[in-house]
Each structure stands twice: as structure tokens, then as C-alpha cells.
Amino acid sequence: GEDVEQSLFLSVREGDSSVINCTYTDSSSTYLYWYKQEPGAGLQLLTYIFSNMDMKQDQRLTVLLNKKDKHLSLRIADTQTGDSAIYFCAEEGATNKLIFGTGTLLAVQP
Amino acid sequence: ETGVTQSPTHLIKTRGQQVTLRCSSQSGHNTVSWYQQALGQGPQFIFQYYREEENGRGNFPPRFSGLQFPNYSSELNVNALELDDSALYLCASRRDGNTEAFFGQGTRLTVV
Numbered sequence: 001g002e003d004v005e006q007s008l009f010l011s012v013r014e015g016d017s018s019v020i021n022c023t024y025t026d027s028s029s030t031y032l033y034w035y036k037q038e039p040g041a042g043l044q045l046l047t048y049i050f051s052n053m054d055m056k057q058d059q060r061l062t063v064l065l066n067k068k069d070k071h072l073s074l075r076i077a078d079t080q081t082g083d084s085a086i087y088f089c090a091e092e093g094a095t096n097k098l099i100f101g102t103g104t105l106l107a108v109q110p
Numbered sequence: 111e112t113g114v115t116q117s118p119t120h121l122i123k124t125r126g127q128q129v130t131l132r133c134s135s136q137s138g139h140n141t142v143s144w145y146q147q148a149l150g151q152g153p154q155f156i157f158q159y160y161r162e163e164e165n166g167r168g169n170f171p172p173r174f175s176g177l178q179f180p181n182y183s184s185e186l187n188v189n190a191l192e193l194d195d196s197a198l199y200l201c202a203s204r205r206d207g208n209t210e211a212f213f214g215q216g217t218r219l220t221v222v
Contacts, residue, residue, distance in 0.1 A: 035213075043202075100152030101152050
């Protein structure tokens with residue numbers, strides 16, 4: 001079946017690195033995504049990784065993919081208070097539908 | 111700003127009523143998807159339209175229906191509203207073959 005799991009909450013201090021983890025079940029997923037959602041807002045695509053890659057870096061963001069364990073992580077370097085939000089991991093299933101996790105609330109303490 | 115606009119932003123309906131939500135896709139995007147996000151949950155895929163035809167559907171009953179128009183704007187219709195239909199409804203558009211789906215700000219539907 002299709003299922004994506006994330007831890008519910010992460011608290012870090014400003015300036016530290018944040019690591020948000022995700023596990024998924026569909027080994028045929030072509031792309032895996034990280035979205036950010038701020039209160040009362042829609043979803044903002046942060047980054048994505050193709051399933052044949054192990055790592056992708058984009059400025060402060062680093063995505064690691066362990067396809068064998070179906071584990072995806074998002075590392076945010078030098079976390080800022082503006083990074084406080086809910087982060088969703090999503091896998092792309094059949095017909096391009098996105099299957100989202102329940103989201104991880106990132107709280108950045110000043 | 112993603113270029114995807116949804117209307118209305120908020121809506122209150124009574125159980126049993128019908129509702130229509132609207133989405134204007136980003137220019138040139140021929141694929142639109144709708145998602146339901148209940149409070150504290152991740153978005154759940156409702157269905158997707160490509161060039162005015164439904165080409166994928168999630169685990170939602172037939173009272174959830176949709177349309178896509180020649181200008182690629184879209185509607186989500188929900189009949190016989192239930193209390194559990196209260197959620198944020200998100201529309202996402204993409205260009206065929208493109209990996210990035212752009213989301214609108216959503217419509218917050220409350221059923222009382």
C-alpha cells in the first residue's frame with residue numbers, strides 16, 4: 001500500500017541544523033518531495049529528489065535518500081525563525097498523484 | 111505567489127448542502143489536482159484532471175466531483191455535505207511532464 005510517515009514535532013535553536021525524517025512504502029515512486037506549509041497558507045515546494053539519486057543539495061537544504069530503506073531526510077542548515085512551519089514529505093504515485101505524510105511541525109527557538 | 115488562485119478563501123455550509131470550489135491554474139498548466147487537508151493531517155488526493163478529463167482518483171465517494179474547463183481552470187463540487195468534509199481544500203496545477211506542482215492557498219470549508 002501507499003503510506004508516508006513522519007515524526008510529528010521537532011524543536012531546534014536558531015542557528016542549529018534541523019533534520020526531518022520520513023519513511024515511505026512505494027518503491028516505484030519516481031520523485032520524492034519536501035513541502036513547507038506556514039499557518040493558514042498553501043503548500044510551498046522546497047525541493048525534490050529523483051529516485052536514482054542519493055543526495056541533493058540546494059543552498060541551506062540537503063536531501064538524503066536511502067532507497068533500500070525507503071527513508072528520506074531533509075536537513076536545514078543554520079535554521080532561522082522563519083523556517084518555523086510544518087514540513088511535508090510526499091512521494092509521487094501513479095498518475096502523478098502526491099501521497100503526503102502527516103507533517104512535521106518545526107519550532108525554531110530564538 | 112504561485113499563480114494558482116482559489117476561491118472562495120473561506121466558506122461555511124450546512125450539512126446536506128452542496129458546494130462548489132474554484133481554482134484558476136497557472137498559465138500554461140494543463141493538469142490540475144485537488145487535495146483535502148483535514149486539520150492536523152497531510153493533504154489527501156481527491157482527483158486529477160488532464161485536458162478536461164479525469165485521469166486519477168483517490169479514495170473519495172462519488173459525491174466529490176470535478177470539472178476542468180478549456181482554459182484549464184477547475185471546479186470541485188461536493189454534494190450532500192457531511193461534517194467530516196470540513197477541511198482545507200487545495201488545488202495544484204502543473205504543466206504536463208513537469209515535476210513541480212504549484213499549490214493555491216486553499217479554501218477553508220466548514221460544515222456545520
